[in-house]
Amino acid sequence: MALLHCGNLTLDGKSGSAVATYIRVKELDLVFDLGRCPMNFIGISNVFISHFHLDHYFGLPIYISQRWLSGIPPGNIYVPSSGSKQLMNILDKISALDTGRSWAYQINPVRVGDAIPFRQNLVAHILPSNHSVPAVSYLICEVRKKLKPEFHNLSGREIAALKQAGVEITTEVQLPLVAYLGDTRSIPLDAHPLLKQCKVLICECTFILPEHRGRARRTMHLHLEMLPPLLANFESEHVVLTHFSRRYTPELIRQKVFNYLPPEEHSRVQLFL
Numbered sequence: 001m002a003l004l005h006c007g008n009l010t011l012d013g014k015s016g017s018a019v020a021t022y023i024r025v026k027e028l029d030l031v032f033d034l035g036r037c038p039m040n041f042i043g044i045s046n047v048f049i050s051h052f053h054l055d056h057y058f059g060l061p062i063y064i065s066q067r068w069l070s071g072i073p074p075g076n077i078y079v080p081s082s083g084s085k086q087l088m089n090i091l092d093k094i095s096a097l098d099t100g101r102s103w104a105y106q107i108n109p110v111r112v113g114d115a116i117p118f119r120q121n122l123v124a125h126i127l128p129s130n131h132s133v134p135a136v137s138y139l140i141c142e143v144r145k146k147l148k149p150e151f152h153n154l155s156g157r158e159i160a161a162l163k164q165a166g167v168e169i170t171t172e173v174q175l176p177l178v179a180y181l182g183d184t185r186s187i188p189l190d191a192h193p194l195l196k197q198c199k200v201l202i203c204e205c206t207f208i209l210p211e212h213r214g215r216a217r218r219t220m221h222l223h224l225e226m227l228p229p230l231l232a233n234f235e236s237e238h239v240v241l242t243h244f245s246r247r248y249t250p251e252l253i254r255q256k257v258f259n260y261l262p263p264e265e266h267s268r269v270q271l272f273l
Ligand SMILES: [Zn+2]
Pocket: 017, 018, 021, 053, 055, 056, 183, 243
């Protein structure tokens, strides 16, 4: 299992192209993709699936059945709307085969442009991906209440009086915490005004060698050589690269990535290996 610290967020799980990707952000009670489901992920309440390639959703039957067997209420599972009905069919068939009964589960189909509130103070913005099957990316923001600028100079007593009089003294602001791009051939830079400011960017980097440029294009993945101009757009404090092809060893990945990326990127880039 990989374990990375990104400021006050902890990322753990695994990610390898065609094998399995599942990346938990413990502090936000969520997991991005669920290609397999380790037992300590059963208690996570929110699951965001990027697309229906087996290495990204094959852990769902375990997640759902283990919660059902343990009497834990169904978690919120967010999936691309295209394919969501087929997924439910498959889950129903597996549960019938497994127990002869229907597991309780909560599948929430999502579409690009949706903004989905979850937990008390988080919202998931659904962004496009550019992959060989319908796929989405996720931008998770924290929603905070902020005093409106026109009230900044007032004393605590004056603010309390306004509040009591029913005046709306706060406004909502969103802080972009983490973006997860799933499998994609490009980064949707203009899909959301807060994307470039996300504190943590989780970005795939499936292929790293020059001879795999064609393969990256055909299978709709990012290649290491595409990253420098793309990453330069992001103000992120942390960039986490994921989903490397299993044809590369961790040593080769480390060597190629840090040789290729410009030195100014090195301090914020981490590899999810
Ligand atoms: Zn994949």
